[in-house]
Amino acid sequence: MDFTLDKKHLMARQLFKDFAEKEVKPLAQEIDETERFPRETVEKMAKAGFMGISIPKEYGGQGCDPLTYVMCIEELAKQCGTTAVIVSAHSSLCADPILMFGTEEQKQKYLPDLAAGRKLGAFGLTEPGAGTDAQGVQTKAVKDEDGNWVINGSKIFITNGKEADVYVIFAQTGTKLDKKGRTQKTFTAFILEKGMPGFTFGTKENKMGIRASATYELVFNDVKVSDAQRLGAEGKGFPIAMHTLDGGRIGIAAQALGLAEGALDRTVAYVKERKQFGRALAQFQNTQFQLADMATKCQAAQYLVYAAANAKATKDRYSVEAAMAKLCAAEVAMEVTTKAVQLHGGYGYMKEYDVERMMRDAKITEIYEGTSEVQRMVISGALLK
């Protein structure tokens, strides 16, 4: 077992770090304050290939492994949680399921544009009555006599919402009896495009963190799509959603990890400068012990996140690895950013200091793409089956 990165991964990390420091960091505070979607950064990332890191070369992607993708999200999140989640939702939640479950035609149609960042991707599962409980999904797709589908309903809290061009969404298409004889809804996944008649956007959410991420409601009012837009088999939407979220959780885990590491970096710099009682904060044992705990937790989270990325590269199923990575990294992010604010004292509560934003950004990593409680259900479910 080897915990060291090889030369190409080290060079890729350096690339992501340089990019994030030069292009992402200068905007982070402003876009948080104004809730402005950083379109220009997306364009720069597209040019540098960041929007298609793990898409194979045959579809115009970079053909890199999940570890490289994870390091990209991590380095972006060290500077800006919003920018990281834009890439994560686009890649893990839209491009990935098309790559995994799409027909060759669908892959040819959508992946090159997504890989090149000419189009931005999004994913719609959550609804007002369906968060952790996916059975609560009310959006329905009904097949008409021509074999086309008519979709009605709405999705909420959709990352990249109005800014995206391609959407992977889930709708109820039937029912079945489960093993215990209970009626369960069955779902089917569809690929929608912005501009399809009847597909509109509702309100933009005003959020605590990742404020520049365009979080919108998607509204489907008799949206007619051909059967060619169906992603995967009819009725197989739920396994597709779960599989997609396994990958997505690794992306969010990387975002959480980056936020924690970014907050730690800033705190280390701050405690060396800030003086109280005639000494730098760094000279107090409380500071030293807090930093040691923060760094140890970041390192542990990093190992779990990288291990999950490797599991994605080598195994068909990696639900437990992804859940552990997300559970750990998200909780570390919340803890480390909170401690970072505390060590910054009053200044840490001020918006001029990045740790204030990072603490707000960290909270969502414990909630979206499966709450920490859901991750515990996944992990314990595998233990007790």
Added chain:
Amino acid sequence: MKIVVCVKQVPDTKGGVVFNPDGTLNRAAMLAIMNPDDKAGLEAALELKDKYGAEVTVLTMGLPKADEVLREAMAMGADKGVLVTDRVLGGADTWATSQTIAGAIRNLDYDLIITGRQAIDGDTAQVGPEVAEHLHLPMVTYVQKIVDYDEAAKTITVERQFDDRYMVVKAKLPCVLTALGELAEPRYMTPGGIFDAFDKEVTVWGRKDLKDVLDSDLGKVGSPTQIAKASDKVRKGAGEVKKDLSPAEAVDYIVEKLQAKHII
């Protein structure tokens, strides 16, 4: 079109400077980057490649670890990398370096050679022009912009920078250009480019591969320049601030100080 871009791995100014006992830089012990002017030259070559189609070969002379800048260049889009490395080539000044590079380039096909104006470690701006001299090629230094490339006529038109103006120069290919940092804003590597760069082979040449060069022109032996003394930046003492003087008194005060130090 075939373009050779000469690049140098230089110490990153963000890291510390480490000297060998003989006053030369201990490059192995320092953080290293691609020299900024060279990187601009590489970007210009890649832009020519994007526009007209070209094969871009990057060439560097240095320690085996200089392989890193070649991988970086290939990750940005260069097609081939050549590393010239050999113990007998070490300790070279600009004369011996340019002889080495010319000896390597004689093995390559090229229409255009681009070097950086100067490297941030030596700041001599001599190697590019010397390479042009050794290869008997026309040369344009201080290129701030590539205006046009005429494929049929085999000419390149560039802007050559001066303090307060520029000169538009049309040169017949093959020729050498030395690039200013502002010639082009270097693109980022791509992740896929990095993976490809490490799958590709870098050509490694030693002394025996250099064409038409004398041993007496290479390495430390072939270097007319000897370093007398090298030191880290010496910190100056704090300056003196005088606020209560009239302009005339201030002039007198400064002149007096300069005379005391025998500067004037």
